[in-house]
Amino acid sequence: MYWARKSFTLLLTLAFVLLLTFFAFRIIPGNPASAILGMEASQEQISELEQKLGIEGPLHLQFFRWAGGVIQLDFGHSIRFSEPVLSLIASRLPVTLSLAAMSLAITLLVALPLGIAAARARGRFADLFISLTSQLGLAIPSFWMGIVLILVFGLTLKWFTVSTFVPWSENAWLALKSLTLPAIALAVPQIAIVVRYLRTTMLEQMNEDYVRTAKSKGLSNANVYYKHVLRNALIPVVTVVGINFGEILAGSLVIEGVFTLPGMGRLLMTAIGNRDYPLVQGMVLLIAFTVIIINFVVDLSYRWLDPKIRLK
Amino acid sequence: MESKSTLTMRLGLAIIALLGTMAAVSLLYVPYDVNEMNIAGRLQSPGALHWFGTDNFGRDIFSRVMEASKTAFLVGAVAVTIGLVAGFIIGATAGYLGGWTDEVLMRMIDALLAFPGILLALILVTVFEPNLFQTMIAIGVLSVPNFARVIRSGFFQYKEAEFVVAARGLGASHATVILRHVMPHIVSPIIVAASLSFSTAILVEAALSYLGLGVQPPDPSWGRMLSESQSYIGKAPWFALAPGVFIALTVLGFNLLGDGLRDLRDKKT
Numbered sequence A: 001m002y003w004a005r006k007s008f009t010l011l012l013t014l015a016f017v018l019l020l021t022f023f024a025f026r027i028i029p030g031n032p033a034s035a036i037l038g039m040e041a042s043q044e045q046i047s048e049l050e051q052k053l054g055i056e057g058p059l060h061l062q063f064f065r066w067a068g069g070v071i072q073l074d075f076g077h078s079i080r081f082s083e084p085v086l087s088l089i090a091s092r093l094p095v096t097l098s099l100a101a102m103s104l105a106i107t108l109l110v111a112l113p114l115g116i117a118a119a120r121a122r123g124r125f126a127d128l129f130i131s132l133t134s135q136l137g138l139a140i141p142s143f144w145m146g147i148v149l150i151l152v153f154g155l156t157l158k159w160f161t162v163s164t165f166v167p168w169s170e171n172a173w174l175a176l177k178s179l180t181l182p183a184i185a186l187a188v189p190q191i192a193i194v195v196r197y198l199r200t201t202m203l204e205q206m207n208e209d210y211v212r213t214a215k216s217k218g219l220s221n222a223n224v225y226y227k228h229v230l231r232n233a234l235i236p237v238v239t240v241v242g243i244n245f246g247e248i249l250a251g252s253l254v255i256e257g258v259f260t261l262p263g264m265g266r267l268l269m270t271a272i273g274n275r276d277y278p279l280v281q282g283m284v285l286l287i288a289f290t291v292i293i294i295n296f297v298v299d300l301s302y303r304w305l306d307p308k309i310r311l312k
Numbered sequence B: 001m002e003s004k005s006t007l008t009m010r011l012g013l014a015i016i017a018l019l020g021t022m023a024a025v026s027l028l029y030v031p032y033d034v035n036e037m038n039i040a041g042r043l044q045s046p047g048a049l050h051w052f053g054t055d056n057f058g059r060d061i062f063s064r065v066m067e068a069s070k071t072a073f074l075v076g077a078v079a080v081t082i083g084l085v086a087g088f089i090i091g092a093t094a095g096y097l098g099g100w101t102d103e104v105l106m107r108m109i110d111a112l113l114a115f116p117g118i119l120l121a122l123i124l125v126t127v128f129e130p131n132l133f134q135t136m137i138a139i140g141v142l143s144v145p146n147f148a149r150v151i152r153s154g155f156f157q158y159k160e161a162e163f164v165v166a167a168r169g170l171g172a173s174h175a176t177v178i179l180r181h182v183m184p185h186i187v188s189p190i191i192v193a194a195s196l197s198f199s200t201a202i203l204v205e206a207a208l209s210y211l212g213l214g215v216q217p218p219d220p221s222w223g224r225m226l227s228e229s230q231s232y233i234g235k236a237p238w239f240a241l242a243p244g245v246f247i248a249l250t251v252l253g254f255n256l257l258g259d260g261l262r263d264l265r266d267k268k269t
Helices: A002-024 A032-037 A043-053 A059-071 A085-120 A125-139 A142-156 A172-206 A209-216 A221-258 A264-273 A277-305 A307-311 B002-028 B061-097 B099-113 B117-127 B132-158 B162-169 B174-210 B222-232 B237-268
Strands: none
Touching (some): A002 A059, A002 A277, A002 B099, A032 A043, A085 A125, A085 A172, A085 A221, A085 A264, A085 A277, A142 A172, A142 B222, A209 A221, A221 A277, A264 A277, A264 B117, A277 B117, B002 B061, B002 B237, B061 B099, B061 B132, B099 B132, B117 B132, B117 B174, B162 B174
């Protein structure tokens, strides 16, 4: 019953996303084909492009044709590049995914120790300092953080070369170096979110009976914190990290512009600039589907991680 | 601990009041004409005449930052209002009626949430021409889910409450029950949501304008100032500093206010 309900919810959400993505590009005032081609276009050119875009015939048929394609992983053709949308995305995906993965890794590496430290130092100076810094981290826009990082570490200290991306296949070390600053810029607000969340869940756990039991049977503080409290406190954190993966993905679209990285963000900006609707639509849909599926997996892992939920 | 939440809230309010005053003053007075160019005086570092220096056209950065604060507050206020009104209609309907209506409406909200913040705004500005008005609508749409969820859960919590059942029993209409009996209890979570949505709105507007897809010239915007500053970052770092600091301050103010209010409320319940 649980599985049936979960899968039904997933399918319903995916269907709504499909509808939303389709109709968002159909509320364009006037005919999209003539909007793309401009005033000078002839009727033949317009109907040719209409056919290419799959926007001739009744609206519901257009939707089913498009959705049918999507199910078979056919997202249509880009107008600007005359290439299948999917292969264009695939060529840019490695940059964006490695950026997102790196910033996720940085987030966890920095946020977990800080969150634990803040919870353990509750009410003392270290806690206050970490709380204040994370408020700042939340407030700073990541693209501005990127500009500041370029100024400090690129132009002043010259530790990193900026605006030159080296593909992984060419030189892995240089690729890693060119992704470091953007990954940090992207990670800052995420670190702030995870630190705040982990601190709260750890403090909640410390009030539980099992902590008193563990302490009274003589376990050291460190033992109680790391073996008992942290394990329980991390479960809800998994959800937050999962939910925020979408934000990291979206943030990388902007950050790629700051650091001129040839990823999906740049492709999306080019597509928007050229009114390349199939390409924009395909990318938006793919990102939204990724977010939904990640959240679904997180939801399931939550049950797996927490036996209390599993047994209920 | 009570004092800490109050302090957080007051600090947030103070920051907002300061920036709000600046935005209000900019309606009447700015030190320099924001569009007045002075090529001879371009990229001057901060000093007595130009507090924040001048930009690549010799325009006064302080005046431009002031003018842009007006844009930021306007976008924030309109977007939050749109999100609140639409979120109220959806959330109240779903929470009050429950059942299938709730299921369908909430899956729609989930679908909306699947588009990470800025992506949804990007779709809308692709479809329409980017300008101030579209930016406000786009950001408003993306704040709908937050309000809808908060309001829905409030209705769920109170629709079976004794005072609600009693009011219905005494013959009060649905509208009266919603507005007079349920609403007063969920005002404070709504204010918290509004405060946090406001800071998100400021961040998204800045990002959209930075990408050139938000507020368009001649309307000044912190985000666009940042994108203009980037080519001069080595020569004139102050150009990129002022707009960024103001974005961060505004967001900080609304986050502190929202967090402080939430902590105070959590303690009460």
